[in-house]
Amino acid sequence: MVNEPNSPRDEEEKRLLVVLEQVSRRMRKELALLGDRREDVVGIRQEFWDDVRMNFSDSTEVGETWSSIVQQAELLAERERSHRVASEAVERLTKQFDSPYFARIDFAEKGYDAEVIYIGRASLVGEDGETFYVYDWRAPVSSLFYDHEPGPATYRVPDGEMIGELLLKRQFVIRGGQMKFMFDTSETVGDEILQAVLSEGSDTSMKSIVATIQKEQNGIIRDEKHKLLVVQGAAGSGKTSAALQRIAYLLYRYRESLAPDQIILFSPNPVFKGYISRVLPDLGEANMRQMTFRELIEARLGRRFEVEDLFSQTEALAADDGSPAGESRERSVRYKGSEHFFVTVENYLKRLEQEGVRFHPLRFRSMTIASAEEMSERFYGIQASDGFGTRAAGVRRWLLERLQSWVDSQMDEAWVEEAAESASSEDIQRAYVEVRRSGGFHDEAFEDEDHMSAIIRRRVAENAVAPLVKAVRNYRFLDAVATYRELFESRSLFAACAPDGKLPLGWEWMLQRAEETFGRKLVDHEDATPLMYVSEALEGFRRVEGDILHVFVDEAQDYSPFQAAYLRRRYPRARMTVLGDFNQAIYLQSQDSGGFGGWIRLMSPEVTSVLRLTTSYRSTEQIVDFTKAILTAEDAKGITPFNRKGEPPKVVACKDGGQLGEKIAADIEDLLGKGYGTIGVITKTAHETGNASAVLKELLPNDVSIALVTGGSAELPRGVSVLPSYLAKGIEFDAVLVWDASDDLYGKDKDRKLLYTVCTRALHVLHVYHTGEASPWLPRQGGRK
Numbered sequence: 195m196v197n198e199p200n201s202p203r204d205e206e207e208k209r210l211l212v213v214l215e216q217v218s219r220r221m222r223k224e225l226a227l228l229g230d231r232r233e234d235v236v237g238i239r240q241e242f243w244d245d246v247r248m249n250f251s252d253s254t255e256v257g258e259t260w261s262s263i264v265q266q267a268e269l270l271a272e273r274e275r276s277h278r279v280a281s282e283a284v285e286r287l288t289k290q291f292d293s294p295y296f297a298r299i300d301f302a303e304k305g306y307d308a309e310v311i312y313i314g315r316a317s318l319v320g321e322d323g324e325t326f327y328v329y330d331w332r333a334p335v336s337s338l339f340y341d342h343e344p345g346p347a348t349y350r351v352p353d354g355e356m357i358g359e360l361l362l363k364r365q366f367v368i369r370g371g372q373m374k375f376m377f378d379t380s381e382t383v384g385d386e387i388l389q390a391v392l393s394e395g396s397d398t399s400m401k402s403i404v405a406t407i408q409k410e411q412n413g414i415i416r417d418e419k420h421k422l423l424v425v426q427g428a429a430g431s432g433k434t435s436a437a438l439q440r441i442a443y444l445l446y447r448y449r450e451s452l453a454p455d456q457i458i459l460f461s462p463n464p465v466f467k468g469y470i471s472r473v474l475p476d477l478g479e480a481n482m483r484q485m486t487f488r489e490l491i492e493a494r495l496g497r498r499f500e501v502e503d504l505f506s507q508t509e510a511l512a513a514d515d516g517s518p519a520g521e522s523r524e525r526s527v528r529y530k531g532s533e534h535f536f537v538t539v540e541n542y543l544k545r546l547e548q549e550g551v552r553f554h555p556l557r558f559r560s561m562t563i564a565s566a567e568e569m570s571e572r573f574y575g576i577q578a579s580d581g582f583g584t585r586a587a588g589v590r591r592w593l594l595e596r597l598q599s600w601v602d603s604q605m606d607e608a609w610v611e612e613a614a615e616s617a618s619s620e621d622i623q624r625a626y627v628e629v630r631r632s633g634g635f636h637d638e639a640f641e642d643e644d645h646m647s648a649i650i651r652r653r654v655a656e657n658a659v660a661p662l663v664k665a666v667r668n669y670r671f672l673d674a675v676a677t678y679r680e681l682f683e684s685r686s687l688f689a690a691c692a693p694d695g696k697l698p699l700g701w702e703w704m705l706q707r708a709e710e711t712f713g714r715k716l717v718d719h720e721d722a723t724p725l726m727y728v729s730e731a732l733e734g735f736r737r738v739e740g741d742i743l744h745v746f747v748d749e750a751q752d753y754s755p756f757q758a759a760y761l762r763r764r765y766p767r768a769r770m771t772v773l774g775d776f777n778q779a780i781y782l783q784s785q786d787s788g789g790f791g792g793w794i795r796l797m798s799p800e801v802t803s804v805l806r807l808t809t810s811y812r813s814t815e816q817i818v819d820f821t822k823a824i825l826t827a828e829d830a831k832g833i834t835p836f837n838r839k840g841e842p843p844k845v846v847a848c849k850d851g852g853q854l855g856e857k858i859a860a861d862i863e864d865l866l867g868k869g870y871g872t873i874g875v876i877t878k879t880a881h882e883t884g885n886a887s888a889v890l891k892e893l894l895p896n897d898v899s900i901a902l903v904t905g906g907s908a909e910l911p912r913g914v915s916v917l918p919s920y921l922a923k924g925i926e927f928d929a930v931l932v933w934d935a936s937d938d939l940y941g942k943d944k945d946r947k948l949l950y951t952v953c954t955r956a957l958h959v960l961h962v963y964h965t966g967e968a969s970p971w972l973p974r975q976g977g978r979k
């Protein structure tokens with residue numbers, strides 16, 4: 195298309211060339227610098243030892259040799275640093291050459307002429323250091339683009355507010371340095387570009403949304419006022435996207451004082467972890483720390499216990515559904531995740547300051563080195579005001595000394611003699627060297643022999659108790675399990691700790707269950723966090739992470755109120771951003787609190803902000819309407835689809851499992867033929883996943899690869915993935931094919947939100963297959979239920 199001379203498009207094309215010229219100039223410079231630095235680094239590495247003066251003849255010379263090594267190493271480190279900086283700059287400039295900016299705003303500050311501002315992923319400043327060709331999207335002025343339509347507008351700066359008028363708002367799509375589209379817009383952020391972005395195929399990793407951030411999302415991204423930000427957002431409303439953009443924003447805004455490893459994000463599962471790992475690097479930032487709650491539990495309890503995970507708990511509950519044992523377990527899961535129980539445990543910890551902490555006696559074979567009573571005496575001998583941490587550290591010190599003197603006392607004991615006789619040749623050799631060094635093996639050979647034998651005996655004795663030393667160092671003398679179980683052993687103790695002085699319903703069942711599980715070194719999922727809490731408290735929260743300044747929790751509706759309170763305790767200095775959707779609360783542990791697990795009450799209302807995101811961007815209007823109809827009218831209220839059309843979802847009845855497999859296989863071939871890049875076949879449980887993938891592999895040609903996504907996988911491949919519902923949390927596919935949404939599998943009340951969660955993973959195509967009766971929650975074909 196030929197542009198009219200001097201038309202806005204023509205002007206913008208010219209300007210783009212100017213900017214690209216700047217980028218390429220910078221690029222040339224950085225590349226030259228990079229080449230030099232690389233040569234420097236290689237050179238210094240090669241000549242490292244040539245330039246070091248090596249002389250070990252006396253201590254002064256050794257000192258000089260040392261300082262010349264240090265000097266060389268510092269020089270190398272400095273060059274390597276600047277090499278890294280230059281290569282990062284080249285990487286950034288390469289991206290800028292592809293797409294230097296995506297928006298322009300003309301803003302006239304009150305009393306001044308209009309200024310033209312271009313906004314991109316990173317800033318571009320001219321060689322004079324003053325001309326801003328492009329502003330970073332996180333600069334204060336850039337928020338005008340996200341927050342305002344043309345007309346009166348303001349934006350916040352660190353020390354106040356800028357007032358003026360937004361005269362123009364223009365969006366660009368520039369790719370490969372070419373202007374593809376250009377729009378002037380009066381909408382906050384124009385629908386056209388968002389339409390285009392959302393119609394694209396999904397990818398195996400999440401994309402940054404920087405060019406199309408919506409106003410409500412921008413509010414979340416840039417919030418600096420609140421210590422606790424709670425976001426309730428519909429499926430696909432951009433909660434995860436906003437969270438990641440917020441991390442990038444915070445890293446920019448507080449670049450002097452905030453490092454990526456001071457930010458931690460709790461994600462639902464390893465697949466999701468891999469899925470979002472590209473967003474920050476694409477924005478030019480290093481990744482934050484990421485973990486799942488499961489990993490936290492495993493790190494503390496996993497070595498000693500077999501800890502049930504949340505999904506196994508859910509499957510166990512489903513298996514026992516309707517039975518008396520099932521009901522009791524349900525009650526226990528709800529109770530142990532509650533705030534009531536958190537307060538009970540806190541009160542219990544207060545009591546433990548006076549008495550009741552249990553200890554493991556320190557024993558070697560059948561000998562007691564320190565009894566539990568002695569430890570308790572030591573522990574409670576240190577004053578309570580010093581806290582559990584000081585007391586536990588006191589006992590630890592005492593035990594280490596005790597172990598040492600115990601070893602001394604054992605030198606002539608038979609077990610040591612025996613062990614010494616079978617000492618390894620390495621031990622014998624070491625003992626020999628030691629005696630030799632101390633001037634032995636010359637005159638008084640007998641004495642030397644004795645000396646050597648003493649050394650060997652000490653060594654074997656120390657080796658024998660080394661595991662005990664390690665256990666003491668790791669505070670294993672504290673018996674957190676027995677201390678925790680005590681709560682379920684004494685009615686009066688429990689009632690005294692409970693905030694209302696009452697035992698919860700089913701307390702006896704819990705007692706019995708604790709005996710059964712802990713006796714077999716098993717920990718139910720509902721006991722894992724309370725146990726972890728007691729265990730950490732007894733050590734004085736020595737692993738509390740005070741240097742973490744921001745905690746993000748995605749899929750927050752899946753956490754119990756107990757877990758929420760625990761996380762607050764674990765990261766005492768952190769601001770928290772908590773994102774979730776109560777319509778996707780699929781686990782029993784959080785359902786009593788409306789799916790929001792008590793997050794809202796974590797901090798006082800003055801420092802808390804609760805926000806809502808209602809527009810669903812992920813799926814087509816037809817899919818959003820369909821999935822809304824799965825929910826109750828009350829729950830579906832306020833979910834609005836973004837205006838993007840597609841084909842209506844299909845509910846496919848199959849006469850049996852065989853036909854279901856065949857229909858899905860045929861549809862997969864059809865969808866692949868139509869160019870859909872990611873297809874998710876979602877089953878309810880992990881058990882069905884194996885079967886589904888085997889069936890599909892059998893039915894589909896060999897060149898269609900089927901990836902079975904399991905709990906351990908961190909990568910989501912392109913093409914067809916078969917995965918269970920709980921691993922689909924947070925991620926999305928161009929097409930979702932639901933494997934058997936029959937009444938048998940999704941017939942209960944509690945399956946409703948699970949079915950909603952699964953169906954809302956679809957961007958463009960949704961097919962739901964079933965055998966027998968369809969789930970009652972599915973909307974009838976051709977209209978709402």
Ligand SMILES: Nc1ncnc2c1ncn2[C@@H]1O[C@H](COP(=O)(O)OP(=O)(O)OP(=O)(O)O)[C@@H](O)[C@H]1O
Nearest residue numbers: 403406407408429430431432433434435811812924
């Ligand atoms: N402002 C936006 N511009 C472009 N795309 C967006 C925007 N907001 C959200 N999206 C897209 O919508 C999809 C859903 O976003 P995201 O996964 O962040 O939502 P979510 O609220 O975390 O979803 P869920 O709770 O269902 O997991 C993604 O493909 C994302 O890229």
